[in-house]
Every structure is written in structure tokens, then in C-alpha cells.
């Protein structure tokens with residue numbers, strides 16, 4: 095059974111206690127199509143208790159396949175003293191859930207979970223006060239077990255107390271939460287609620303969602319990304335039974351058919367005369383193109399002392415450039431959505447990680463009032479960032495409007511690989527000055543990355559169709575972690591924010607934090623090698639004295655990996671297979687989750703093949719809600735990022751993406767996955783931080799540092815392919 | 827020109843009517859038979875999301891024209907086992923929590939179940955080899971391997 099409640103199921107539910115509270119940056123009093131309170135100081139309802147004692151949790155953050163739904167249930171169950179089986183979760187429905195911003199940045203537990211905890215604790219206190227007067231006993235003397243309060247003259251259930259009455263209550267962020275020693279559910283490993291249905295083939299993904307009278311649509315994208323459709327030959331698909339409509343607006347072309355296969359065939363066979371276009375840069379000169387792109391803004395993210403002067407006067411100066419390829423989200427399941435117009439209102443079902451934003455974008459594109467649009471989240475395949483889900487929703491909306499019936503759109507594999515927004519190319523120049531003892535006296539980093547932060551990624555259908563859109567780029571907060579968590583006497587980190595980037599950009603898991611950490615931590619390794627110092631000891635000397643948690647993750651990962659202190663590269667470099675180990679440390683965004691890694695690699699000096707054999711990680715995200723859930727996220731971060739580090743690279747010609755499937759955009763396979771050893775540090779008295787991204791940040795540099803240790807050759811260009819390895823070995 | 831194709835799916839005799847015999851079996855299973863396990867991932871035989879058992883062998887339903895399924899016996903993930911009577915691989919996937927988004931889980935489980943039917947005690951390397959053409963983007967690989975080895979231990 096799907097843990098997400100269907101709209102019908104929810105409306106049937108009736109009789110609910112509504113606890114209203116304020117959270118985040120939700121629009122106050124925004125005109126809205128809502129079925130219940132969702133936002134604002136008084137009416138933002140996150141929690142309801144029905145007449146049977148069932149509890150519904152409403153969250154604006156969504157479970158992207160990460161297990162966070164189970165975490166939310168644990169939090170509510172803990173604070174309300176309920177069995178988890180009484181709780182269901184509604185996620186990302188603009189008519190039902192608060193706007194808590196997109197599900198990105200590893201913030202679901204840290205923000206939405208903490209907000210839910212406060213709401214639940216507030217509700218519990220209020221329920222206990224009500225029970226106290228009912229039972230004639232002081233609230234402090236009452237006990238709660240699975241939603242039944244007992245003490246004084248007897249027992250009373252939450253359902254009896256609430257009796258279906260609506261009941262407004264502001265969240266008190268100071269309402270007492272359970273102390274660690276009283277917790278029974280939070281902090282313990284709990285099986286994920288979604289896994290059984292997924293394992294028995296009974297889970298309803300967005301791909302499985304159907305409406306009565308629903309048609310199937312497919313977009314027909316231009317063969318060159320900037321081309322327009324000059325003529326569409328509808329006769330070319332007349333032989334396909336079941337074709338309903340061809341929709342053509344500017345460069346937006348789509349087909350609608352009675353069956354899915356007819357839509358697939360129609361999209362494949364439709365003859366369109368496209369204009370020619372060749373506006374992409376030459377991939378072979380991508381980094382020259384990046385350097386030549388006009389700078390829109392210069393951001394200095396840290397500046398202490400006179401870094402340039404210190405480097406100039408240093409006994410030894412080193413410099414290097416690190417680049418990181420363009421990546422696709424390359425989700426396992428192509429983007430999919432269903433759209434329905436009814437009585438002038440639009441509803442979409444999609445796996446959007448930001449339904450509240452999607453709603454505004456769709457309203458803008460279709461020139462509809464935002465209150466006439468509802469966007470509902472249904473789980474899709476893992477997306478790791480803003481992939482094509484929103485675009486599929488826009489495709490479905492345009493097609494549904496044209497035919498007046500509900501339309502389901504699912505992209506084909508090539509649509510996904512070519513048209514999902516991309517992780518932009520990321521380039522960092524580094525310079526350091528060392529004194530005679532090898533200590534860093536000055537450090538300068540300059541990143542060349544597109545402008546913009548988080549926000550809305552324009553809808554492809556709007557862009558192709560020439561329809562209203564924001565017309566801005568939003569690659570995510572990619573400036574983070576260029577500033578370093580170390581005590582250099584002089585440091586300056588600068589981001590050159592480029593005016594354009596070759597592909598519509600968006601965030602992919604750990605955007606910017608990963609690329610910046612990779613450049614910094616690999617270059618720091620170069621400094622340690624220049625100093626003849628052990629890479630772990632070198633980092634420990636640079637740790638701020640007032641940051642013991644950073645020191646601890648680094649020391650713990652070194653112990654976990656049985657790290658032998660010595661400088662890199664290692665001296666024993668005979669034989670065909672060379673072995674080495676590399677370390678990396680990161681304090682996420684310099685303010686939260688601490689993580690450190692040791693990678694062990696084998697490099698075949700003849701073929702250049704790189705194998706990561708073992709990967710160790712120490713991880714401190716503060717309080718853990720579901721330790722096995724955290725472990726699963728850390729594993730996923732490591733494996734996904736090893737794939738990106740060793741294999742993934744978007745390829746393109748002057749017109750379009752040429753890596754259009756799993757053969758041309760290769761990803762990690764089972765035999766290539768290393769043994770992974772994880773040390774999770776639990777801190778039940780600290781606040782919870784995110785775990786969905788930080789462990790990705792430490793992967794690429796740990797690997798290149800290990801390769802250097804093994805071979806003495808330094809790879810500075812992701813992905814680390816065998817060809818680049820062979821070239822570097824020849825140069826070493 | 828419509829034609830009918832009769833096959834057995836999860837123990838049930840079914841007949842589907844198609845107007846294109848070249849339509850991949852995957853679409854018939856999902857849209858006409860109502861099988862919830864197999865999913866479209868690539869349509870190219872590269873990822874495994876659409877895997878089924880065809881006459882007892884793991885097969886990619888996106889690569890099989892529906893007409894070729896005539897008279898065949900098909901098992902999909904939703905027919906492999908039930909919550910009351912799970913297939914050992916399904917039980918092991920739950921025990922190892924070997925799922926994140928789960929879009930790959932259909933292929934992982936069907937491929938592994940077919941492996942264990944042929945080789946009940948595979949080594950870790952054999953499991954890795956058997957699943958080498960099944961993609962997972964979420965990084966569940968170590969848990970999947972642990973689940974298959976657990977199912978093999980019984």
C-alpha cells in the first residue's frame with residue numbers, strides 16, 4: 095500500500111484535529127486552491143487526528159526514495175506517543191501541505207523534521223491538558239500509550255479528546271520535546287514503510303498513476319536543442335491507430351494518443367521539419383569556453399589576510415586547476431506526469447521535488463491564476479536534484495489542455511538523458527604558498543561557475559513553446575565549500591559567476607559543495623605532498639581548535655581505515671598494479687554535517703584502469719532519526735558519486751547531447767562497487783542535520799588523492815577515466 | 827489490424843488485443859494486464875527495470891514483441907510472491923532494506939530470483955556478475971548483494 099494518501103481517501107477522512115503552526119517562508123495569505131489549512135501563522139496545518147485516532151502528517155518536503163517519509167513518521171510517533179502504524183503521511187500536495195521549499199540541500203529532516211517535531215510536541219502538550227481536565231488529574235501525572243492517555247479517574251484517547259472538532263493552535267517551538275533517554279522510536283533503526291510495497295510490485299509510482307478517460311502523450315523534441323519546428327506533417331502518422339492530436343507551438347511539439355504504444359510510435363514517426371541550429375560549444379574546448387564566458391558577478395566567499403601577498407612571498411608556490419564534467423541526473427525512471435483540466439482548474443501529478451514552485455511556474459506558463467492550479471507529489475524514480483519531472487508535468491499540462499482529457503506523459507530514455515537540466519561544468523583554479531617547513535602561508539581559490547542560486551528551473555515546454563517563464567538560470571547554491579574549514583593564515587576564495595552555461599543548469603546531489611570540496615581537498619593533498627607530510631596529520635594541524643567534531647571524524651576515519659601515517663606518494667611503485675589510499679574531510683557548508691573519507695584504489699599502470707577497492711567514511715550529522723536510513727543515504731552518496739567520479743560525462747556535438755542512453759552515458763555497475771565501511775557518529779543531544787548529500791562531497795578528492803598515492807600522478811579532471819590515467823602516468 | 831495474444835501471467839490465463847504485434851510486451855503487461863512490477867527504464871535492454879520471468883528465464887520485457895509471448899508463461903514481480911508468502915529474495919530485500927527509490931528493485935529481484943533458481947549458492951562475485959547489467963542510480967548495490975546472499979542461505 096502506498097503511504098501517500100490519495101485525494102479521495104483523504105477527503106473521506108473527516109473529523110480532524112488540526113494543529114496550525116508557522117514554519118519556513120510560506121506565503122502569507124496567498125490565494126490558494128486548498129482543501130485544508132496549509133500555510134500562514136494561524137492555519138498552516140501539519141497534523142490532523144481523525145475520529146478513529148488515525149494521524150495524518152502533512153509535509154511540504156517529499157520522499158524522493160530516500161526514506162525520509164519513515165523519518166517523519168518516527169518523529170510524529172515519538173512526540174505524540176503513537177504506534178507508527180497509526181500515522182500516514184501526505185507530501186507535497188499544494189492543496190494539503192505547507193510550502194516548505196523544494197526538497198533539496200539535505201534539509202528535509204533538519205528543517206521539516208524539526209518543524210514537525212515542534213508541531214507534534216505542541217499538540218501533545220495540548221492533548222495532555224485536555225485529558226487532565228477530563229480525567230481530573232494534573233497533566234504531569236498522565237501517561238500516554240499509543241494515543242490513549244491514562245491516569246486520574248481512567249483513560250481517554252486522542253480521538254475521544256478531539257472528537258472531530260477543528261482546533262487551532264500555534265506551534266510553540268519551545269514545547270518540550272522528548273529527552274534522549276525517553277525516546278523509543280526516534281534514534282532507533284526502523285524499517286522503511288515503503289519497502290514492502292516496492293518489493294512486491296504494489297507501490298504506486300507516478301508512472302503507475304491512472305485517471306479515467308486518460309490519454310497518453312509524448313513530447314517530440316528538436317534534434318538540435320535550439321531548433322524550431324518549421325512544419326509538422328500530421329499525415330506522417332495517420333497510419334497509426336489511436337492517434338488523437340498533434341500539438342505544435344513554436345519548438346514545442348507533442349503527440350497524444352489513446353494508448354501508450356500509439357503515442358510512442360507517433361512520437362517516433364512524426365515527420366517535422368526542424369530549423370538548423372548549432373549553438374553549443376565544442377566539447378573538446380569546453381574549459382576554454384568556460385574561461386571565456388562573460389562574468390556576471392564576482393563573489394568573494396572568504397577573505398582573511400593578504401593571500402596574494404603571502405603566496406608571492408612564500409618559499410614555495412604551487413598552483414593547479416581542477417575541472418568537473420557536466421553531468422545528467424540520469425534517473426533510472428524517465429520523468430513522468432499526469433495532468434487533468436477540470437472546471438477550468440489544472441491538477442498535475444508528478445514527482446516534482448517542489449510542487450509549490452511548480453504550481454507557480456505552470457500558472458505562469460499557461461497564464462492561469464495560481465489558485466486554479468494544484469500540484470500533487472507522487473513518488474518517482476530517485477532524482478538526486480531537479481531533473482525532468484517538472485518538465486514532464488508542463489508537457490502533460492500543454493497536451494491535456496489541447497485535448498480536454500487527462501494526459502499522461504512519460505519521457506523516453508533519450509528525452510531524459512538529453513533534456514533533463516544538467517549539472518554545469520565546474521572549474522577551479524588554486525594557488526598556495528608554503529613556507530620552508532611546508533606550512534601553508536597563503537591560499538587562493540577561484541571558481542568559474544554559472545550565476546544564480548536555488549530557485550525555479552525554467553520549464554522546457556515554456557522555453558520551447560515561447561511561453562511565459564522566468565528566463566533565469568538556477569544551478570543551486572554552488573558557491574558553498576569553496577571557503578575552507580581550515581586555519582590558513584591568509585586565504586581568499588572567489589567565485590566568478592558566469593553569465594551563461596552551455597546547458598540549462600540545475601542542481602544534482604551536492605551541487606557545488608562536491609566540486610569545490612574536490613578541488614580544495616585534492617589541492618591540499620598536493621600541498622601535503624610538497625611538504626612531505628602525512629595527509630591526515632597535515633589536515634589535523636589545520637583544524638580549528640574550537641571544532642572538535644571535525645577533528646573527531648577525521649581521526650575516526652583514519653582509525654577505521656587503519657591509516658598508516660606517511661607522506662604520499664608511496665615509495666613502493668613496482669609491479670603492474672599500484673595501490674594507494676587517499677583522505678578527504680568536509681564540513682558541509684562550513685556549518686553542518688561533518689564527514690571524512692579514506693579511499694583505497696588499485697591502478698593498472700599498463701591499462702590505466704582504476705578500481706576503488708574499499709571506501710571508508712566517518713559521518714556526524716548530529717542526532718540521527720533512523721540510523722539505518724542514514725547509513726543507506728551515506729552508501730548511496732558514496733556509490734552514486736563514485737559513478738560520477740569515475741565514469742559519468744555528458745557528451746555533445748554542436749547541436750545536442752550525444753550521450754543519450756546507458757551505453758553512451760555509462761554509470762557504475764555491480765562489479766565496480768567497492769567494499770564500503772561506515773562509522774556513524776550518533777549525537778542524540780544535538781540537533782539533526784542532513785545526510786542526503788554531505789557524504790557525496792568527499793568522494794572525488796578521496797579517489798584522486800588515493801590515485802596520486804598509488805602512482806605519483808595527479809588526476810585533476812573528473813571523470814577519472816583510464817585514458818586520462820594512462821596520459822597522466824606517461825607524464826609522471 | 828488488431829490481433830489477440832494469449833499467455834499466462836502470474837498463473838492466470840490472459841488475452842490481450844493489440845493493433846501492433848511489435849509492441850513490446852512491457853506495455854501489454856503494464857497497461858493491459860495490470861502488472862505493477864515491471865517498469866519502463868530505457869526500452870533498450872540496458873537497465874533491467876522491465877525484467878520478468880518468461881518460461882522461467884529472466885527476460886527484458888521491453889525487448890520482446892508482444893506477439894512472441896503467445897503461449898508463454900510469464901511471472902512478474904507482483905506474482906513472484908505476496909506479503910504472506912514472499913519469495914525468499916523478496917523477504918531478503920526487506921530484511922536487508924535493499925531499496926531506496928525502488929525503481930530498479932523489480933529488475934534486481936527478478937534477475938536474482940532467476941539466478942538462484944539456476945545457482946542456489948552463488949558466490950558474491952557471481953551475484954555481482956549476474957546483476958552487472960542491472961542499473962541502480964540510488965546506490966543500493968551492497969544491500970542488494972547482501973540480500974541475494976541472504977536469500978541463498980535460506
Ligand code: FES
Nearest residue numbers: 867868869874888
Ligand atoms: S526498460 Fe527494459 S532494460 Fe531498461
Ligand code: FES
Nearest residue numbers: 928930962963964
Ligand atoms: S533504488 Fe533507486 S534506482 Fe535503485
